[in-house]
Amino acid sequence: MLQLIELSAVVASGTFGIMLARKNRLDFIGVFTVAFITAFAGGTLRDLFLDRHPLFWIEYEHYPVLIFAMALGSQVIKAGDAVIEKWLQLPDALGLGFFAIVGANHAVDAGTSLFIAALMGVVTGTAGGAISDVVCNEVPRLFEATPLYATCAFLGCWIYFGVKEVSGSEELSLTAGIVVIVVSRLMAIRWNVCLPEHPGGSQ
Amino acid sequence: MLQLIELSAVVASGTFGIMLARKNRLDFIGVFTVAFITAFAGGTLRDLFLDRHPLFWIEYEHYPVLIFAMALGSQVIKAGDAVIEKWLQLPDALGLGFFAIVGANHAVDAGTSLFIAALMGVVTGTAGGAISDVVCNEVPRLFEATPLYATCAFLGCWIYFGVKEVSGSEELSLTAGIVVIVVSRLMAIRWNVCLPEHPGGSQ
Amino acid sequence: MLQLIELSAVVASGTFGIMLARKNRLDFIGVFTVAFITAFAGGTLRDLFLDRHPLFWIEYEHYPVLIFAMALGSQVIKAGDAVIEKWLQLPDALGLGFFAIVGANHAVDAGTSLFIAALMGVVTGTAGGAISDVVCNEVPRLFEATPLYATCAFLGCWIYFGVKEVSGSEELSLTAGIVVIVVSRLMAIRWNVCLPEHPGGSQ
Numbered sequence: 351m352l353q354l355i356e357l358s359a360v361v362a363s364g365t366f367g368i369m370l371a372r373k374n375r376l377d378f379i380g381v382f383t384v385a386f387i388t389a390f391a392g393g394t395l396r397d398l399f400l401d402r403h404p405l406f407w408i409e410y411e412h413y414p415v416l417i418f419a420m421a422l423g424s425q426v427i428k429a430g431d432a433v434i435e436k437w438l439q440l441p442d443a444l445g446l447g448f449f450a451i452v453g454a455n456h457a458v459d460a461g462t463s464l465f466i467a468a469l470m471g472v473v474t475g476t477a478g479g480a481i482s483d484v485v486c487n488e489v490p491r492l493f494e495a496t497p498l499y500a501t502c503a504f505l506g507c508w509i510y511f512g513v514k515e516v517s518g519s520e521e522l523s524l525t526a527g528i529v530v531i532v533v534s535r536l537m538a539i540r541w542n543v544c545l546p547e548h549p550g551g552s553q
Numbered sequence: 554m555l556q557l558i559e560l561s562a563v564v565a566s567g568t569f570g571i572m573l574a575r576k577n578r579l580d581f582i583g584v585f586t587v588a589f590i591t592a593f594a595g596g597t598l599r600d601l602f603l604d605r606h607p608l609f610w611i612e613y614e615h616y617p618v619l620i621f622a623m624a625l626g627s628q629v630i631k632a633g634d635a636v637i638e639k640w641l642q643l644p645d646a647l648g649l650g651f652f653a654i655v656g657a658n659h660a661v662d663a664g665t666s667l668f669i670a671a672l673m674g675v676v677t678g679t680a681g682g683a684i685s686d687v688v689c690n691e692v693p694r695l696f697e698a699t700p701l702y703a704t705c706a707f708l709g710c711w712i713y714f715g716v717k718e719v720s721g722s723e724e725l726s727l728t729a730g731i732v733v734i735v736v737s738r739l740m741a742i743r744w745n746v747c748l749p750e751h752p753g754g755s756q
Numbered sequence: 757m758l759q760l761i762e763l764s765a766v767v768a769s770g771t772f773g774i775m776l777a778r779k780n781r782l783d784f785i786g787v788f789t790v791a792f793i794t795a796f797a798g799g800t801l802r803d804l805f806l807d808r809h810p811l812f813w814i815e816y817e818h819y820p821v822l823i824f825a826m827a828l829g830s831q832v833i834k835a836g837d838a839v840i841e842k843w844l845q846l847p848d849a850l851g852l853g854f855f856a857i858v859g860a861n862h863a864v865d866a867g868t869s870l871f872i873a874a875l876m877g878v879v880t881g882t883a884g885g886a887i888s889d890v891v892c893n894e895v896p897r898l899f900e901a902t903p904l905y906a907t908c909a910f911l912g913c914w915i916y917f918g919v920k921e922v923s924g925s926e927e928l929s930l931t932a933g934i935v936v937i938v939v940s941r942l943m944a945i946r947w948n949v950c951l952p953e954h955p956g957g958s959q
Contacts, residue, residue, distance in 0.1 A: 377951035379906045394805070399597070401606040403807040411869050418871075463614045465621075484688060485890060500582045545580035602800070604809040666817045668824075687891060703785045748783035 351521060352452060355528070356406070357413075359448030363389040363478055364417045366441040368424045369434050374486055382421040384482050388445070389417055392477035396453045396470055400460045439539055442479065447531035450475030450503040451510055451524055458511075468507040475503040475531075497538035501545065506531030554724060555655060558731070559596075559609070560616075562651030566592040566681055567620045569644040571627045572637050577689055585624040587685050591648070592620055595680035599656045599673055603663045642742055645682065650734035653678030653706040654713055654727055661714075671710040678706040678734075700741035704748065709734030757927060758858060761934070762812070763819075765854030769795040769884055770823045772847040774830045775840050776888060788827040790888050794851070795823055798883035802859045802876055806866045845945055848885065853937035856881030856909040857916055857930055864917075874913040881909040881937075903944035907951065912937030 367388030371381040390407045397405045407413045453474025457467035476499065510527030517523060537543070570591030574584040593610045600608045610616045656677025660670035679702065713730030720726060740746070773794030777787040796813045803811045813819045859880025863873035882905065916933030923929060943949070 379951060383906070398601060398804060399608055399611065405805055408805065408868060408872055411872050414875060415871060462611055465618060466611055466614050469617060480688075485886075500586070545582060601804060602811055602814065665814055668821060669814055669817050672820060683891075703789070748785060 351524065352455060355448050355524065356410075356452050359445055359452060360389045360413050360416065361420075362441040362448060363445035364420050366438065366445055366479070367482060368421060369438050369441070370482060370486070372424065373434060373438070378421065378425060381424060382418060384486070385417050385421050386414065387485065388478040388482050389413070390478065391481045392449055392453065392474040395477050396456060396474045399470065399473070400457060400462075402456065402460070439536070443532045443535040443539075445478070446475045446499070446503055446535060447506065447528040449478070450506060450531055451527040454507040454510060454527070455524070464508075464511050468504055468511070471507040471510075472500050472503045476500050497535075498543055498545065499535065499538075502531050502534040502538065505534060554727065555658065558651050558727065559613075559655050562648055562655060563592045563616050563619065564623075565644040565651060566595075566648035567623050569641065569648055569682070570685060571624060572641050572644070573685060573689070575627065576637055576641070581624065581628060584627060585621060587689070588620050588624050589617065590688065591681040591685050592616070593681065594684045595652055595656065595677040598680050599659060599677045602673065602676070603660060603665075605659065605663070642739070646735045646738040646742075648681070649678045649702070649706055649738055650709065650731040652681070653709055653734055654730040657710040657713060657730070658727070667711075667714050670714070671707055674710040675703050675706045679703050700738075701746055701748065702738065702741075705734050705737040705741065708737060757930065758861060761854050761930065762816075762858050765851055765858060766795050766819050766822065767826075768847040768854060769798075769851035770826050772844065772851055772885070773888060774827060775844050775847070778830065779840060779844070784827065784831060787830060788824060790891070791823050791827050792820065793891065794884040794888050795819070796884065797887045798855055798859065798880040801883050802862060802880045805876065805879070806863060806868075808862065808866070845942065849938045849941040849945075851884070852881045852905070852909055852941060853912065853934040855884070856912055856937055857933040860913040860916060860933070861930070870914075870917050873917070874910055877913040877916075878906050878909045882906050903941075904949055904951065905941065905944075908937050908941040908944065911940060 364385045367385035368381055370388070371384040374380075374384075376384065390413070393406050397403070450471040454467045454471030456474075457470035458464070462470065506527045509530045510523050512523075513526045514520065514523035567588045570588035571584055573591070574587040577583075577587075579587065593616070596609050600606070653674040657670045657674030659677075660673035661667070665673065709730045712733045713726050715726075716729045717723065717726035770791045773791035774787055776794070777790040780786075780790075782790065796819070799812050803809070856877040860873045860877030862880075863876035864870070868876065912933045915936045916929050918929075919932045920926065920929035
């Protein structure tokens with residue numbers, strides 16, 4: 351089941367990366383690179399931090415081939431900007447949820463504390479998008495008072511730990527964590543739920 | 554003693570990160586993320602480069618908890634921008650000094666040459682701040698003709714090696730290295746000591 | 757022979773980094789840092805991804821010393837901006853070719869598939885320049901519709917694999933791969949060969 355979730359995460363994140371690159375009118379290499387970073391950067395950081403080798407996209411080498419094929423395929427599909435703008439959030443939210451829960455699961459397996467595992471889930475879920483943002487010279491969404499993003503991933507990881515503790519079921523807890531992240535993220539966008547700006551600065 | 558220095562480095566760098574984030578009016582997640590990057594990015598690079606596992610903030614898992622608590626605490630403390638602007642440099646200089654010397658020490662322990670160890674000290678001391686700068690879309694201070702920064706760290710590492718060679722005392726050499734870095738950094742800011750711009754370009 | 761190619765790659769990339777830093781009028785630390793990143797970032801990512809330790813610039817510690825000496829030497833050499841602008845592309849193309857082929861070779865040695873090895877060649881060849889670009893706050897050349905860049909590296913890696921398969925000669929295949937990358941990159945610049953922009957976006 352973890353394998354299936356990871357595959358879904360790669361597909362969702364890759365789709366988001368392609369749509370982001372298309373929005374920025376990049377050429378094929380740019381599209382592939384952004385899709386690659388979005389899909390693999392978070393998990394790569396997690397694997398490096400936890401000393402897991404080979405990296406997940408080297409071990410399952412069909413992942414990069416899949417991203418390559420998706421980037422190629424996107425060259426022939428035409429879709430208007432309005433469609434992209436409207437649906438951009440969905441694969442982003444799915445990728446966030448899938449990757450965060452897989453990341454937290456791997457960290458727990460590696461023997462970290464739950465707090466570190468939740469952080470690792472957040473890193474796995476958000477780093478790809480954040481690095482893509484930096485690389486495209488935008489202010490990363492992590493740093494703007496945008497609708498809740500990392501918060502959803504952090505919350506979902508604790509739901510995952512809690513449900514697993516209570517029910518003992520891996521399937522149930524994985525599903526619960528992912529659903530909480532994706533739904534809370536989409537709701538945050540829908541009703542524009544933000545954390546308050548830092549209250550410290552005068553004015 | 555190393556342990557105590559590392560803890561001080563985390564506290565000083567985290568404080569700097571929080572003040573930087575507050576200056577940029579980020580929300581709680583932004584504050585935590587910037588503080589986390591400032592406190593842990595340099596040491597993470599060092600640990601990855603030297604293949605030290607688990608990473609120092611995974612091994613000592615109270616460090617991230619501490620940063621989390623500091624970021625939370627900062628939400629209720631109000632301080633004017635003027636105060637922040639005035640004192641921002643102090644935790645930055647302290648973090649630079651503490652982390653650089655710890656980094657150089659770990660590299661020597663790992664068997665690198667002194668030149669590599671000094672570089673590793675500079676990376677450990679400066680990377681957190683530099684990555685935070687990039688992430689906040691500012692030109693990293695490493696790259697502007699600002700008062701001496703990496704130079705102080707590089708210098709202090711050699712002082713540390715020299716004093717250790719001569720005196721044989723770990724405590725004395727660690728202290729000497731840190732004092733040289735912090736004092737030289739604060740003096741460079743006070744009297745605006747810069748390296749000359751590259752002389753190569755015409756005009 | 758691989759050793760010689762790697763040394764050439766370090767010299768070429770370091771030269772490019774120094775010229776880039778000079779163009780941006782950085783001070784000595786900035787020049788050294790940009791040269792260091794340009795020369796070592798790609799190979800460092802490759803070594804981390806493939807779990808090769810010690811990192812190549814820690815194992816061959818004369819590389820960083822060499823970059824340090826080159827950065828120092830550049831402080832006394834004066835050259836006009838026009839000269840730099842004109843010749844900037846040559847060390848960049850050479851570094852791309854040398855590093856890409858060395859990277860692909862190491863990946864094959866580590867037992868990856870050819871597709872992953874070609875990607876690793878592209879990462880090794882392009883990451884240094886791309887990170888330098890981000891750090892200098894420019895849009896990475898990977899992401900603009902500039903003349904072919906990563907494409908040349910990707911192509912050259914497959915030429916290298918193909919010639920090695922057919923001829924069985926390491927020297928011949930290494931040379932063929934490098935020549936293809938450098939020549940195709942210089943030709944792409946000369947005749948401004950670009951990939952088309954992403955066709956997806958309306959307007």
